[in-house]
Amino acid sequence: xxxxxxxxxxxxxxxxxLGLSVRNYEGVMSTLCAGCGHDSVTAALVQAFWxxxxxxxxxxxxxxxxxSSKTTAYFMGQSHGINCVHGRxxxxxxxxxxxxxxxxxxxxxxxxxxxxxxxxxxxxxIRRNLNMLYILENNGVYGLTKGQFSAAADYxxxxxxxxxxxxxxxxxxxxxxxxxxxxxxxxxxxxxSQLIPLIKAGLKHKGFALIDVxxxxxxFNDHAGSTKSYAHTYKYYHPLVHTDFxxxxxxxxxxxxxxxxxxxTMQDGGELFLRKTESDYDPRDKAQxxxxxxxxxxxxxxxxxxxxxxxxxxxMQAANKLPKTPLNQVPYERLTPxxxxxxxxxxxxx
Amino acid sequence: MKDLVDVSSEVRxxxxxxxxxxxxxxxxxxxxxxxxxxIFRMGVPVVGKNLFPSNIQGLPTWYEIRLTKDxxxxxxxxxEFIVAMNAETYKQDLAxxxxxxxLLYDSTWPRPDLHARPDITAIGVPLAxxxxxxxxxxxxRVLMKNMAYVxxxxxxTGLDVEVIRGLVTEMFGTKAHLIDANMKAIELGLSYVRxxxxxxxxxxxxxxxxxxxxxxxxxxxxxxLGCVYAGATFGAWYPITPSTSLMDxxxxxxxxxxxxPDTGEKNFCIIQGEDELASVGMAIGAGWNGxxxxxxxxxxxxxxxxxxxxxxxxxEVPVVLFDVQRAGPSTGLPTRTQQCDIxxxxxxxxxxxxxxxxxxxxxxxxxxxxxxxxxxxxxxxxPVFFMTDLDIGMNDWMIPELEWDDSYQxxxxxxxxxxxxxxxxxxYRYEDRDGDAIPYRTLPGTHPKGAYFTxxxxxxxxxxxxxxxxxxxxxxxxxxxxxxxxxNAVPAPVITRCGQPARRAIISVGGCDxxxxxxxxxxxxxxxxxxxxxxxxxxxNAEVDRFIEQYDEVFVVEQNRDGQxxxxxxNETEAPKHKLVxxxxxxxxxxxxxxxxxxxxxxxxxxGDVA
Numbered sequence: 001x002x003x004x005x006x007x008x009x010x011x012x013x014x015x016x017x018l019g020l021s022v023r024n025y026e027g028v029m030s031t032l033c034a035g036c037g038h039d040s041v042t043a044a045l046v047q048a049f050w051x052x053x054x055x056x057x058x059x060x061x062x063x064x065x066x067x068s069s070k071t072t073a074y075f076m077g078q079s080h081g082i083n084c085v086h087g088r089x090x091x092x093x094x095x096x097x098x099x100x101x102x103x104x105x106x107x108x109x110x111x112x113x114x115x116x117x118x119x120x121x122x123x124x125x126i127r128r129n130l131n132m133l134y135i136l137e138n139n140g141v142y143g144l145t146k147g148q149f150s151a152a153a154d155y156x157x158x159x160x161x162x163x164x165x166x167x168x169x170x171x172x173x174x175x176x177x178x179x180x181x182x183x184x185x186x187x188x189x190x191x192x193s194q195l196i197p198l199i200k201a202g203l204k205h206k207g208f209a210l211i212d213v214x215x216x217x218x219x220f221n222d223h224a225g226s227t228k229s230y231a232h233t234y235k236y237y238h239p240l241v242h243t244d245f246x247x248x249x250x251x252x253x254x255x256x257x258x259x260x261x262x263x264x265t266m267q268d269g270g271e272l273f274l275r276k277t278e279s280d281y282d283p284r285d286k287a288q289x290x291x292x293x294x295x296x297x298x299x300x301x302x303x304x305x306x307x308x309x310x311x312x313x314x315x316m317q318a319a320n321k322l323p324k325t326p327l328n329q330v331p332y333e334r335l336t337p338x339x340x341x342x343x344x345x346x347x348x349x350x
Numbered sequence: 351m352k353d354l355v356d357v358s359s360e361v362r363x364x365x366x367x368x369x370x371x372x373x374x375x376x377x378x379x380x381x382x383x384x385x386x387x388x389i390f391r392m393g394v395p396v397v398g399k400n401l402f403p404s405n406i407q408g409l410p411t412w413y414e415i416r417l418t419k420d421x422x423x424x425x426x427x428x429x430e431f432i433v434a435m436n437a438e439t440y441k442q443d444l445a446x447x448x449x450x451x452x453l454l455y456d457s458t459w460p461r462p463d464l465h466a467r468p469d470i471t472a473i474g475v476p477l478a479x480x481x482x483x484x485x486x487x488x489x490x491r492v493l494m495k496n497m498a499y500v501x502x503x504x505x506x507t508g509l510d511v512e513v514i515r516g517l518v519t520e521m522f523g524t525k526a527h528l529i530d531a532n533m534k535a536i537e538l539g540l541s542y543v544r545x546x547x548x549x550x551x552x553x554x555x556x557x558x559x560x561x562x563x564x565x566x567x568x569x570x571x572x573x574x575l576g577c578v579y580a581g582a583t584f585g586a587w588y589p590i591t592p593s594t595s596l597m598d599x600x601x602x603x604x605x606x607x608x609x610x611p612d613t614g615e616k617n618f619c620i621i622q623g624e625d626e627l628a629s630v631g632m633a634i635g636a637g638w639n640g641x642x643x644x645x646x647x648x649x650x651x652x653x654x655x656x657x658x659x660x661x662x663x664x665x666e667v668p669v670v671l672f673d674v675q676r677a678g679p680s681t682g683l684p685t686r687t688q689q690c691d692i693x694x695x696x697x698x699x700x701x702x703x704x705x706x707x708x709x710x711x712x713x714x715x716x717x718x719x720x721x722x723x724x725x726x727x728x729x730x731x732x733p734v735f736f737m738t739d740l741d742i743g744m745n746d747w748m749i750p751e752l753e754w755d756d757s758y759q760x761x762x763x764x765x766x767x768x769x770x771x772x773x774x775x776x777x778y779r780y781e782d783r784d785g786d787a788i789p790y791r792t793l794p795g796t797h798p799k800g801a802y803f804t805x806x807x808x809x810x811x812x813x814x815x816x817x818x819x820x821x822x823x824x825x826x827x828x829x830x831x832x833x834x835x836x837x838n839a840v841p842a843p844v845i846t847r848c849g850q851p852a853r854r855a856i857i858s859v860g861g862c863d864x865x866x867x868x869x870x871x872x873x874x875x876x877x878x879x880x881x882x883x884x885x886x887x888x889x890x891n892a893e894v895d896r897f898i899e900q901y902d903e904v905f906v907v908e909q910n911r912d913g914q915x916x917x918x919x920x921n922e923t924e925a926p927k928h929k930l931v932x933x934x935x936x937x938x939x940x941x942x943x944x945x946x947x948x949x950x951x952x953x954x955x956x957x958g959d960v961a
Contacts, residue, residue, distance in 0.1 A: 100795065
């Protein structure tokens with residue numbers, strides 16, 4: 001990690017509705033390896049936030065431990081970030097969200113952080129339908145400790161030293177679907193045109209939005225025999241649904257029209273514009289989503305896009321009937337029962 | 351064994367112990383609570399201790415009620431009157447009756463083994479037979495047998511049945527049939543003993559006026575109330591004995607006081623985490639985001655939370671941890687009390703970490719110190735441990751009524767508003783602007799200029815990542831200063847002087863207080879002069895050092911095997927190690943004065959010294 005800031009010149013760059021350029025959404029200089037997929041995700045986040053005209057300080061960035069978790073310092077330097085302990089970012093996000101649900105919670109994690117020590121918290125944040133965008137930067141490998149397999153490494157995938165992984169992988173998207181997530185997507189760090197709209201949609205989804213981003217590790221997992229290398233991903237990468245996010249749209253339909261397009265209303269008012277590529281994939285059909293992901297394994301294809309969407313589930317804030325005024329701003333006068341109430345209450349203890 | 355009640359022995363009024371042996375899951379808790387509450391309503395000070403197994407149903411359980419006209423707060427360690435309702439523990443109960451004492455047993459079945467104690471009086475009441483004749487339903491019979499012994503005890507000791515009736519009426523409210531059924535069972539026991547044992551026992555309950563202005567409440571409930579009055583809005587927890595009732599209490603009070611009647615909106619959030627690791631993470635997340643947050647747990651939970659505790663310490667995030675201690679190590683004795691997490695909490699987590707601890711001694715302090723814990727956590731931007739235990743947390747204690755000052759405003763510490771941030775040239779999270787080692791913090795979303803990055807990795811005063819030795823040390827050194835400064839913010843120690851020149855003293859903590867005070871009275875009666883200091887906070891107030899300096903020897907009384915408070919005193923004061931003598935009780939039972947009297951007396955005898 002670094003604290004080195006980048007030179008700031010944005011005179012000729014386009015401004016969004018807040019009068020800010022993309023540069024206003026950047027953070028400090030990345031210290032990841034040149035070519036790391038994670039930096040592409042960072043850039044996509046910056047672009048998505050800028051395009052949505054969201055105030056940079058409206059973001060709350062949460063992360064755990066690992067290469068991916070370091071990246072929260074590299075975008076939106078004008079927002080608060082908390083880089084906590086390994087695998088337990090979801091709990092910090094839960095408490096923070098309970099204190100103030102008005103912020104845009106962005107969790108950045110990796111396959112090491114989310115699928116081993118963090119597997120439990122990952123699962124339970126989904127069960128609570130915590131309103132956050134959860135990006136899992138998935139490279140199948142532990143980078144910071146120099147190349148051990150992660151729980152997402154495919155069976156038989158080879159390490160840099162040529163050893164084959166002999167354990168079954170955990171697929172975060174399948175897990176999320178079975179745990180009740182309302183927004184499950186898979187993307188590839190090498191395809192910004194797909195990733196940016198997914199990030200925008202995920203930010204606008206009211207509830208837990210998972211984007212599992214295949215994000216190759218150039219240093220430890222980008223060799224022949226790895227199933228998470230750039231070459232492998234480009235070869236087997238298969239966008240299933242083309243997604244675009246429209247902040248405000250007029251026409252609303254619930255299924256594909258004659259041109260193979262579908263609009264889905266988000267709780268936040270925005271519209272998702274989906275276009276099927278070749279199959280009749282319906283992202284509102286959970287069974288189909290699970291079946292499709294399971295087929296990945298047998299066919300080797302990496303199916304990407306918005307795999308599943310259900311925006312009707314109440315999020316944690318709604319389930320707990322939290323007030324419109326965020327809990328961290330409720331005045332004390334509304335929280336204390338006062339002296340008289342205490343005196344009255346104590347009659348039951350006499 | 352004497353067949354009839356022997357009334358020749360010395361009469362003891364409002365100064366004896368009734369102990370009931372029963373089977374858990376039979377509803378005895380409400381009968382025993384009723385008994386204790388009735389004594390309290392008669393104006394007699396009481397100490398109630400529930401000794402229960404780590405089990406749902408079927409294992410032995412005891413309830414001790416000490417009537418203490420002199421208003422002591424501890425167990426006496428004696429049992430003048432035992433109600434033996436559990437066949438499995440008859441032998442044990444019989445052996446435990448104090449010489450000259452009484453044993454009430456269910457004479458529906460013969461008890462030949464009672465002959466083993468010729469020095470006590472056994473009172474047979476055919477409880478099962480009486481109840482079975484009066485009630486049909488099997489479950490009702492089990493419950494009513496308990497009420498029947500309440501009646502028998504009342505009849506034998508002079509406990510006012512009208513007071514009991516009043517309590518039963520309050521207990522069941524509008525359910526008249528339940529009031530009738532319970533009173534019927536109570537009358538069964540009562541009339542039987544009046545008929546068969548017309549003379550009252552020498553153990554007598556007589557009305558007093560010593561409980562006015564007092565309540566009976568457990569420490570977990572009082573602490574939960576403290577959380578409500580402190581303005582805590584977020585609590586995360588994972589169920590664990592003996593802390594569970596703290597969150598149950600908080601939830602009940604919040605449902606009563608914090609729900610908007612018009613909208614149904616809740617001005618609080620309680621999340622049951624998937625484990626303690628998540629629970630403390632949630633509390634830290636909420637604290638980072640400016641909500642007053644807490645997590646109640648016990649020792650095993652603190653072990654699990656330790657990594658996160660270090661993060662909150664280093665990242666300077668306010669959060670309150672309620673540690674309702676139970677006997678360890680490992681799973682230990684989940685339903686027995688100890689003060690065994692003192693060193694764990696003081697230094698929880700890897701690396702150089704030191705924490706702020708508060709030690710309440712009773713439910714009144716639980717209420718007050720819960721509020722203080724949140725103020726201190728936010729003032730010092732740090733985790734604060736509220737160190738209570740099972741005895742304080744789960745037993746009902748007689749305490750003066752709780753009081754509240756409506757002028758109280760929470761101390762939210764140094765949190766900058768949007769305007770204040772706007773007027774700053776630049777904001778640095780860990781800058782010691784005031785020279786008090788406490789930096790300013792900002793809340794997420796307040797102002798783009800106030801943004802900072804909280805990290806558990808090495809950081810400098812600006813909040814930036816660093817691996818530079820000097821920058822790293824600068825932050826660590828400031829954290830030490832900040833922690834030391836908290837010595838003046840935690841509750842000051844309570845000092846009790848014996849009023850005579852004393853060469854020796856006692857230092858103790860938490861729930862040992864009542865036992866120590868009672869032991870001091872006994873020592874004073876025997877001409878042994880001892881002063882007493884009760885620690886209420888860590889880091890230690892300078893007063894603790896000054897106190898130890900004044901004596902040749904200081905007995906450190908605590909409830910754990912390893913002398914953990916003593917270790918902290920050795921480590922964190924200038925006191926010479928040899929001056930501090932451990933007096934330890936780690937049997938898992940609520941403290942009684944015996945171990946203190948015996949421990950100190952043995953030490954003095956070994957020295958050939960009596961004062």
